[in-house]
Amino acid sequence: MQQHVINKYNRPVPRYTSYPPANFFGEYAEADYLAMVDQSNTARHNQISFYLHIPFCRHLCHYCGCNSYPQAKPEVISAYVDALHREIDLVASHIDRSRQIAQIHYGGGSPTALPIPMIRELNQHLLSLASVIDRPEIAIECHPGYLDETDWLQLADCGFTRYSLGVQDLRPEVLKVVNRRPSQLPVSQIVSLLHSKGATVNLDFIYGLPLQSASSFRSTIEQAALMRPDRLVTFSYAHLPQIFPRQQVLDKVGLPADDEKGRMYQEASQVLIASGYQPIGLDHFVLPGDELAVALGQGQLHRNFQGYCTRRTTAQVYAFGVTGISQLDDAYAQNGRDISTYIDTISQGRLYVQRGYQLSAQQKLVREVIEALMCNYALRWSDVAARLGVCADVLREACGYDEAVLSEMQADGLLSFDDDHISVDTGGRPFVRCVAAALDPMMLNTDKKFSKPI
CATH class of the missing domain: 3.20.20.70 (Aldolase class I)
Known part of the structure; x- marks a missing residue:
């Protein structure tokens, strides 16, 4: 992959160990x-x-x-x-x-x-x-x-x-x-x-x-x-x-x-x-x-x-334990980080949950798409849609699908795609997080901080 392409996509994006990300x-x-x-x-x-x-x-x-x-x-x-x-x-x-x-x-x-x-x-x-x-x-x-x-x-x-x-x-x-x-x-x-x-x-x-x-x-x-x-x-x-x-x-x-x-x-x-x-x-x-x-x-x-x-x-x-994140179907919940407060709170018979997130129906759809892409370097819209019981168009709409963005990534050698399929090329795999971010409506105008792929 050419250096100017690496420089272009080596930008901060989520690791997507969860969706939405913990921040x-x-x-x-x-x-x-x-x-x-x-x-x-x-x-x-x-x-x-x-x-x-x-x-x-x-x-x-x-x-x-x-x-x-x-x-x-x-x-x-x-x-x-x-x-x-x-x-x-x-x-x-x-x-x-x-x-x-x-x-x-x-x-x-x-x-x-x-x-x-x-x-x-x-x-x-x-x-x-x-x-x-x-x-x-x-x-x-x-x-x-x-x-x-x-x-x-x-x-x-x-x-x-x-x-x-x-x-x-x-x-x-x-x-x-x-x-x-x-x-x-x-x-x-x-x-x-x-x-x-x-x-x-x-x-x-x-x-x-x-x-x-x-x-x-x-x-x-x-x-x-x-x-x-x-x-x-x-x-x-x-x-x-x-x-x-x-x-x-x-x-x-x-x-x-x-x-x-x-x-x-x-x-x-x-x-x-x-x-x-x-x-x-x-x-x-x-x-x-x-x-x-x-x-x-x-x-x-x-x-x-x-x-x-x-x-x-x-x-x-x-x-x-402190900062532990529970991942359930509909929500995430994270404990606080102070050890003394954790010990005191638990000793009183209460949980130390401080942060979390309740997923919307749309976000649960996006989560499945991003997980499929992050795990397999490939995504077939019809397969994910069938598993979730929705039509593929609903799934694409939930992800803010933008053909122009994917076309640019295809021209840069990151992926190939058609109406039903996205496949990340071997050379583009270090930047699969960037491809996932292109299907993530929460990345539009976000001020959250992330690490670079490389």
Whole structure:
């Protein structure tokens, strides 16, 4: 793709892990959320997905855009985990126990900053609430910089089926400049250990960090591919220092130019495809037999705030902990971010819901269109319309369909389209978010801030 086209489309747009994006959320009441939880019991897709947010980190990485806090005193961590248990019970009292649990996900922060016995107790609590589907996904994000072999063995006995290792880069100089501790054990040893326990392993990397280049990142991904993780994820670093002040440190060091960052993704993609991995969506690469690859082939790939998943393993998402976002059919609800207030509020028997969004009928149509495009790099209007029980013209109208905009993108080599079909070309895939934004009426004249695709 020519550089002037890259420059044209490398503009801030949503990541579309939700629709509408979270920065459109407004004030939302506890009673409204609980009403939506009650309603979710009769949703068409009503399997249960639990998300727990663990905000603590042993220390904070400069690049981080998550809701993270320095490691608290043991008594604060204990109080936070107690609040999680209470919040789980408050919400579970509104959930029909005849439903099944399909997914549990721990995110952060660094979930493995918790003592492992606390993690085990949380899992046991969640799994006591309802039966599980066949082969549920129980996943945890792990910081390998603070886990020795004994820790990994204990964690492997907690019931997890998937582990995401935040490696970020294999070069010590890159990790040092972004204030991230390297893996305590060789990453290949961790992958082998977890595979021996029958678990799926993600290795997560970030490109666009200081001291990275296309050639160095290619070398990192070549080494990672030799370890044969089930999934390998290449996240584009989102530099938003105006929102996350800790990122200002990286401006002083210097970040790769946009064109170099684009080559990092291209080089990594080439290596992984040549190594037998299949691309999934924006940033995932999986082995051919992986459930995400199967779901893509069957049109069952899905996205939520935890990333790509399958419709088999998720549906209604109930989130616990500070800033956790619940994703239900008709609404989103997000907890506040202050840890002390969260603990105090939950101890009083109340939920800490502060923000949320109630979707209109039109927005639910747009959500389905954008999800189909983001997951499959393609969209057939008639298929989505049939699934939703509307005609294709109603669907296009809801999305503010503008043929002139798509024609311009087609001329620039991003996509091809006709009356019933949009297909994002291979070269245009890094800019699928821009294509989705062209079908999003909420992007007209918005003042919201987003990251760039590259």
